[in-house]
Amino acid sequence: MCYTQSMITEEKLHILTESAKYDVSCSSSGSGRKNAGGIGNGMPDGCCHSFTPDGRCVSLLKILMSNDCVFDCKYCMSRRSCDVPRATATPEEICELTVDFYKRNYIEGLFLSSAVHVSPDHTMEQLVRTVKHLRTKYNFHGYVHLKGIPRADRALVSEAARYADRMSYNVELPSESSLKLLAPQKSKQSLLLPMKQLKSEREIFRAEKRKGYFLPAGQTTQMIVGASPERDGQILRLAQGLYRVTGLKRVYYSSYVPVVEDSVLPAVQSPALREHRLYQADWLLRFYGFDVEELVPAAENLPLEFDPKCAWALRNMHLFPVEVNRAPLEMLLRVPGIGARSAQKILSARRYTALTFEHLQKMRVVLKRARHFITAGGKFYGTKNELSVRELLAAGEAQENARQLSMFENGTALSVRTGEL
Amino acid sequence: MIWFFDGSKDAFLTTFLLAYRDEHPIVSAGSHQLSLGQECVFVRADENKARRCEARLKELDKNCMRDLDLLLRSGESDAPRIAFEYFRLIAERGRPVRGMLAEDAVAKATECIRRVTFEVHRFKGFVRFLESASGALYAPISPDHDIADLLVPHFRGRIPDIPFVIHDVRRGKAAVWDGAHAFLAPLEEAEVVLSADETAWQALWKQYYRSVNIPSRERIRQMKGYMPVRYWKFMPEDPASAADRTARGASVQKSPDAAPRPPGSPRSPHGSPRP
Structure with missing residues (x-):
């Protein structure tokens, strides 16, 4: 029996989730929205509420408003020419679901997206209406991530930004030609224009110190990797450009999963390791002071046998080993195996005493890779021969990958800086 | 000498004052295997001594009581000993030692505190509320560390109008927000009448x-x-x-995600939803 006025049916929820789940964006961080009476607030560090058997976190209620699409993007299972069950939810259904899930602490907020139902303007209007409803009628102040619909009216885009915490337009494919081939109704311009519009409007909003919110958690985007022939070098150059020009908070990389059959699409799933390497490189760009030119040439892929920092270090052996007691933070961050957390620990501890290898071990700095690239108090415990270092590192990687791919180590203290959440 | 205390803050501070000059103290809040000929003392909290000790430690490190609170919440059996060593180092050096990560005592205390705060962070996500017929929310938890009341400010911030109970079933206590006040109460078993939905x-x-x-x-x-x-x-x-x-x-079986779907017949672009 059901007493709530517009509780969504299980079947509809299933259909609308099934088509939303391939969007990999999951973060709920970056917004400090306050509770102003009613329910919910933002948690700047973000928060994971559950984990599914595929190892991904459930942070937001990730759902489509509708999967009934007029577009025909080849890689998408909601495309017009695909025979799948269709459903469209009402704004009330989405709002009730969000508030009741949120209240029980199942979720951190809403990730609302939609297939292009009827027309881009109609769809965007429905999305905006839902979020506005959620904020004003349901008094919900939790996190809302709204997907932008390409080719929707400018005014609708601005209005959406007043209510959402984060918005994203998916670049989808790393080049205009692939986009033309696989997503004929989308174009680079239809995706980049609203991103730039939002960026400049956000800057004006902040400069004028106006009341309320305008995308407090900024914008993100997503690219599918492995559905088209672009190399990692090209993909990362695009990502770096997006970080610098459109001020994106994050670029997500999504390994291509074949959900539909088409002659222009590969039939095999793109390897998870490639996606993993792209994320590692992305982290190096944003938090470790690397430039894409240092990591990989435009026409090449990242090496699979080493992580990108290791690969860089092996190409630049003349810079190593560095002395942990004297090296500046920027250099410590470039040592393979030393991350933001370990670097901070070293900086802190060495103010009081000269560090030895025993100290580093005690501080739980992982030395498996790092020992080949550092000295502690002048002592070196690694292998001098570059070739054997190479072999040792590759062997260690192979072992790790065989065990399990764990993207991030657990922890929260540095979660924001390392962008973990 | 082995020093037993009840795990409370005041008892710890009293113990600290008494055991500080002991060269090989073992400080424990739970059971400890006694070997022959070992002396042991059961320390009861002494309000006076505790305040004196607290005031002195705060002079040396004004934030150290937060560390102590977190260390004493740890469910690990050697946490009291780790706390003792950590505070002894503060007293010896006469200043905050938080950054001296190469010191054994500091490294251990930092890790121990991190495990407690990490569990708090995790439970901000993992708590699951049930809605009762009255509208109040109830969540049973069984955490490793004693953190139920540390979760209250987080949930109070987001659902201030809804009363809730976070019940640590392992420790038999509940952290309660009644809509105006937050408090801790002993609670062994709870009976909850669920709401209709x-x-x-x-x-x-x-x-x-x-x-x-x-x-x-x-x-x-x-x-x-x-x-x-x-x-x-x-x-x-x-x-x-x-x-x-x-x-x-x-x-x-191959999951539907791995198996390519056969493309169906084209549909009209304005087709109505087919649920």
């Missing part, structure tokens, strides 16, 4: 959890790393059976 929302949540999973990308080890099995007990999404189904499905 509660089971329906749980069913929807279960449906969502199953639907959002991608079975062809099974990574159960990673799932368990992020969300340890001991926390699954009170989660209505039932991660155990979902993991089980995914593991079986991945090897026996």
Whole structure:
């Protein structure tokens, strides 16, 4: 029996989730929205509420408003020419679901997206209406991530930004030609224009110190990797450009999963390791002071046998080993195996005493890779021969990958800086 | 000498004052295997001594009481000893030692504190509320460390108008927010009359959890790393059976995500939804 006025049916929820789940964006961080009476607030560090058997976190209620699409993007299972069950939810259904899930602490907020139902303007209007409803009628102040619909009216885009915490337009494919081939109704311009519009409007909003919110958690985007022939070098150059020009908070990389059959699409799933390497490189760009030119040439892929920092270090052996007691933070961050957390620990501890290898071990700095690239108090415990270092590192990687791919180590203290959440 | 105390802050501070000059003290809040000829002392909290000790320690490190609070919440049996060593180092050096990570005592205390605060962070996500008939929310938890009341400010911030109870069933205590006050109360067992919609929302949540999973990308080890099995007990999404189904499905039958779908006949662009 059901007493709530517009509780969504299980079947509809299933259909609308099934088509939303391939969007990999999951973060709920970056917004400090306050509770102003009613329910919910933002948690700047973000928060994971559950984990599914595929190892991904459930942070937001990730759902489509509708999967009934007029577009025909080849890689998408909601495309017009695909025979799948269709459903469209009402704004009330989405709002009730969000508030009741949120209240029980199942979720951190809403990730609302939609297939292009009827027309881009109609769809965007429905999305905006839902979020506005959620904020004003349901008094919900939790996190809302709204997907932008390409080719929707400018005014609708601005209005959406007043209510959402984060918005994203998916670049989808790393080049205009692939986009033309696989997503004929989308174009680079239809995706980049609203991103730039939002960026400049956000800057004006902040400069004028106006009341309320305008995308407090900024914008993100997503690219599918492995559905088209672009190399990692090209993909990362695009990502770096997006970080610098459109001020994106994050670029997500999504390994291509074949959900539909088409002659222009590969039939095999793109390897998870490639996606993993792209994320590692992305982290190096944003938090470790690397430039894409240092990591990989435009026409090449990242090496699979080493992580990108290791690969860089092996190409630049003349810079190593560095002395942990004297090296500046920027250099410590470039040592393979030393991350933001370990670097901070070293900086802190060495103010009081000269560090030895025993100290580093005690501080739980992982030395498996790092020992080949550092000295502690002048002592070196690694292998001098570059070739054997190479072999040792590759062997260690192979072992790790065989065990399990764990993207991030657990922890929260540095979660924001390392962008973990 | 072995120093026993009841795990409270004041008893710890009293013990600290008494045991400070002991060269080889063993400080314990629980059971400790006694060997022949070992002396032991049971220390009772002494309000006077505790205040004196606290005032002196705060002079040396004004933030150290927060560290103590977190260390004493730890469920690990050697936490009191770690806390003792940490505070002894503060007293010896006469200043904050937080950054001296190369010191054994500091490294251990930092790790211990990190495990407690990390569990607090995790439970901000893993707590699951049930809605009672009165509208109040109830969440049973069984954390490793004594953190129930540390969760209250977080939830009070987001649902200030809804009373809630976070029940640590392992320690028999509950952290309560009644809409105006937050307090701790002993609570062994709780009887909750569920609201009319509660089971329906749980069913929807279960449906969502199953639907959002991608079975062809099974990574159960990673799932368990992020969300340890001991926390699954009170989660209505039932991660155990979902993991089980995914593991079986991945090897026996091809999941619908791995199998390419046959393209169907083109539909009219303005077709009505077909649920």
